[in-house]
Amino acid sequence: MAAALVISAPASGVGKTTLTLALARAWRNRGLNVQCFKSGPDYIDPAFHAAATGRASVNVDSWAMDGAAIAHLVSRGADADVVLAEGSMGLFDGVAARGVSGTGATADIAEMLGWPVLLVIDPSGQAQTAAAIAAGLRDYRAGVRLAGVVLNRVASPRHEDLVRRALNDAGIAVFGALPRHAEISLPKRHLGLVQAEEQAEIGKLIDEAARFVAEHVDLDAVLRSAAGWSPHAAANGLNVTPPGQRIALARDAAFSFVYPHMLEAWRAAGAEIVPFSPLADEAPDASADVCWLPGGYPELHAGRIAANARFRSGLRAFAETRPVHGECGGYMVLGAALTDADGVRHEMAGLLGLETSFAKRRMHLGYRLAELAAPMPGHEVGVRLRGHEFHYSTILAEPDTPLAVVHDATGAVIAETGSRRGRATGTFFHLIAEDR
Structure with missing residues (x-):
């Protein structure tokens, strides 16, 4: 006890x-x-x-x-x-x-x-x-x-x-x-x-x-x-579906914000996680069937990410045949460009049209309930996802197909819908659980 x-x-x-x-x-x-x-x-x-x-x-x-x-x-x-x-x-x-x-x-x-x-x-x-x-x-x-x-x-x-x-x-x-x-x-x-x-x-x-x-x-x-x-016997009550069987997961100082229970639930469901480091100019593992870029602090490493040609070209090649998803900072890296706090614009992966800037800070904070209007890895149209958003970027453009109808905790509609283009998807919120 x-x-x-x-x-x-x-x-x-x-x-x-x-x-x-x-x-x-x-x-x-x-x-x-x-x-x-x-x-x-x-x-x-x-x-x-x-x-x-x-x-x-x-x-x-x-x-x-x-x-x-x-x-x-x-x-x-x-x-x-x-x-x-x-x-x-x-x-x-x-x-x-x-x-x-x-x-x-x-x-x-x-x-x-x-x-x-x-x-x-x-x-x-x-x-x-x-x-x-x-x-x-x-x-x-x-x-x-x-x-x-x-x-x-x-x-x-x-x-x-x-x-x-x-x-x-x-x-x-x-x-x-x-x-x-x-x-x-x-x-x-x-x-x-x-x-x-x-x-x-x-x-x-x-x-x-x-x-x-x-x-x-x-x-x-x-x-x-x-x-x-003493805990009562508890069945696995987590509402989490892994995005794929073999998941290439970006994991380093720029991509570290992922909930531990999510990774554990993916593994418990039989998925294999293969980490790689964009900051070390590594591409996602070619044997993976999905790539996931979590959030973090990409704005602190934007110049290095933009210069890492092997990572960016490898990510683009991966996305030609398999799905790629980004959360918050990962979503920003999938976009066209990221402007850092000094006002310097850095080219990102270009898989989505999203452009963000940290030159003028704007706080986005709160729980999010999203109903998918387009599929994303592990989830079909109509699925409701619960997550949380927290970042200080200004959104300059989010021009692609909206990924979801997103509400805050009071039920108010949020303008940032996430995006989908081809096999690339992204959200500003970090996924916590499916809403069942």
Whole structure:
């Protein structure tokens, strides 16, 4: 039986990821097996979780997934001693309209699984008000149970004492207080954390965070507050169809945003994944029957991608006989051109007419429900797909045949439809699950 907790906060930027990584590594250093999950559509944090625990982490998402899919995914923690689900945004933050099993809020996962919430509170600029916020979160939804609080970025011993007293008066356990410690801050980028594979010193950073948190947090008390959890037997409830039998998958620093559960579901369905690196000027494997370009940061490598003639010619040759699909950044690379943040226009693969620019940033963010108007690898016309879009590009042209009718979480139609030309297709959203 595992000790299970959800780590959440009143808002983004409070320190959820740092605390999750630190606790995971601290308990791993004690010889415990730790399994992490990520609530919501963030595709960066699971790589950090894996770096901290040595075990693959996956996303669980109440807007895109039903209870069977979530139960199947968390069952991977059956052999763990500790299970941690890191939340996204604030505890109750989700979309306005309910999806498959919830609004995408972290609280949905906590209630669905019966795991208590370890709350990270940053009391900067306040004292007793921090207790009022914690009490409000505790009492907001009857099915969500609060385990206690860890304070982050406490200014002084006097500040800590004021906040602790108020929380104790409210009947809320305080497991520890972290003074400001910039050395364990994780680097940021416009989509959130810099990717784990980009951090040469990530192991040392997590070790330092674990040492720091172990010094200031009662790890044993946190474990005692966790729920004893054993997963129920769960059939594979994932609604995922692989795009082909042998999948050439672009995989490097420019193409790394793909949900781990997607790759696992493809393999579970019998598909074989053959990675290749566009940045290393590699072409998709000639024996593959489909090519998939996930998202990432192609705008940071646009000049190199444009110069890699072997990759571009190999991709074009592949697309003459077999399907090629791109998600978000991968979609941009399949297009005609990409303009980087400095305003330099780079020629891309030209399999689609899409043109995008990062010279003028425009945020595109949110869940997407798409009904296919044309087929794409693994999915026929009429299939409904659930995904998530997050990028900062301006769309200059999307001239090809629309791939889908796309709605946001409120049901409003989205102008970016995705595209199809010949055997090439692309979407701005990252696929999470089929809607059945």
